[in-house]
Amino acid sequence: MLRLRKCVVSYILSSSSTSAISPLRRLPSTTAAPISPNPSSFAVEEYLVHACGLTRPQALKASTKLSHLKSPAKPNAVLAFLSGLGLSGADAAAAVAKDPQLLCAKVDKTLAPLVDGLTGLGLSRSDIARLLSLTPDHFRRRAMLSRLQYYLPLFGSFHNFLRLLKNSSRLLYLNLDKVIKPNVVFLRECGLGDCDIAQLCIHAPRLLTANPERVRAMVACAEGIGVPRGSGMFREALHAVAFQSKEKIAAKVDYLKNTFRWSDAEASVAVRKYPRLLRKSKESLKRRAGFLFSEVRLEPVYIAYRPEILSYSMEGRLRPRYYVIKFLKQNGLLDRDLSLFYAVKMTEKVFAEKLICPHKEAAPHLAEDYATACKGEVSTNFRFR
Structure with a gap:
């Protein structure tokens, strides 16, 4: 944070001979007085390098989206706001590199109200800083607040939401009413609680973001391997078959039968008891089969009824x-x-x-x-x- 303040102050002092007051002197206030340097002296690329900490290639790329800026007043206010929020200089630079137009956001009308709203949802300032670092482009949109009002209770905690967001930023711009909510309602109808949905979607976020008809097809596929809706193993089964074609699943079952010398019935039992078998690599399955048959001398039927043994290292x-x-x-x-x-x-x-x-x-x-x-x-x- 100190580095960020020093960078901005250094840039202002080096680029302007006026006696304008830096907004960073009023941190963590978000209503800093604007600077009015000579517009013709403002070089966006140099500002991005010296005040924001971007590399020269990053600055060159970002400057094309900020060519309309004639003054550092608004960017200075945004940087001061980010610093007051707790972002380090490196995090602020990363956020600007991801979304250069963040520097054009209005602090008083966009950023500050959003932070107040997120604080009202129970997020700490460090939580908000992490969220901004991860999705700076969405941070400029007020829709983020309404989305988090829906997601936080569903996922149980900001930590769970953040884990899922790292795997799929689509959560923040897909239509809630047409995609997300119908999928959640359907998964609940399948007997999954919100905790189950959260844990499932952390590993397979597309179960929330995919077309609802495709999610229904995956549920039918989970039932097709012998795991009914509402059963304790249904979540595992849905994760195992998610976004795998019927042909790929059938090929994996055939591999299991050949590798572990299972009959159709034994393979069905094994997959039903431990659906994750469908996600195991062929190499890992082959190694375990060799060990359990050659050294431990287990029978195929024994493994089929205790397939969890294949889950261990x-x-x-x-x-x-x-x-x-x-x-x-x-x-x-x-x-x-x-x-x-x-x-x-x-x-x-x-x-x-x-x-x-x-x-x-x-x-x-x-x-x-x-x-x-x-x-x-x-x-x-x-x-x-």
């Missing part, structure tokens, strides 16, 4: 925990038949409490060996015949 969880279980069994330290599926579902803390800590005396190296295996290396103790 090979290096970070599956292989290291399998090594621990096998080591304990071979050394007579496990007094019960413990399945790998049960073991990988444990949190790291629970796994250590149940399978590492109780054997500190009999196997003092176990914790270190397990940590080594989690790094992708195999200790001597975990090299089984």
Whole structure:
């Protein structure tokens, strides 16, 4: 912020011999007195470089949209306002580079009222600064306020809204009544609550921004893989099939059947229980199949009814925990038949409490060996015949 103020003051002092008062002396006021330098001496490109902090290429590009400016008065007021809002010099420069016409916005009639409205919605000034940095072009439009009045309750928090906005700025200019609201109403009719919709759309924002007819088609596709509306797995199923063609989904199911030696019925069970299988890469599925069949010796039907086992990291969880279980069994330290599926579902803390800590005396190296295996290396103790 201090750098931004210094840049503007430096530019004014170097470009004008008048005794005009800089608006930055009145920060964080948004009603600074205008400067009236000689219009013919105002060079937009130089102003963008020295007062705004843009690079020369950025300034050259932005100046074409500001050629009508004859005075730095309005840009000075905007920069002072941004500084008072808490934007750093780098953030202000980035905002101007994205939307040069931000410098032409009226502080008293556009920017200040919008900030007041956003504050009324519960946003802090740092929240507003982040929002402006992300979407400076929309910040000049009063429609942003009405949109946030709708989005914030829907997504539950500004943090959730910001995450979604980073993935899709379309939220701020698509028609609420014709696109967004019909999609939200339909998703609610499918049994999804607002929290479900928020979590779903953070990862797949196009479920809100797509044509409503296309969203209906995706819901039908989710039902087509055996997950009915209103079920606990419906959100996952909708995310899994979102914007995938029926042909692509069918091809993925065929790959699953061939890789895991599943029948049609077993593949259907697996996909229904864990729809994210349809999003897994072929390479990751192939590696897990090789490990579970060759080393763990699991049966295809066992995996089909416990497909979540395919969601865990090979290096970070599956292989290291399998090594621990096998080591304990071979050394007579496990007094019960413990399945790998049960073991990988444990949190790291629970796994250590149940399978590492109780054997500190009999196997003092176990914790270190397990940590080594989690790094992708195999200790001597975990090299089984």
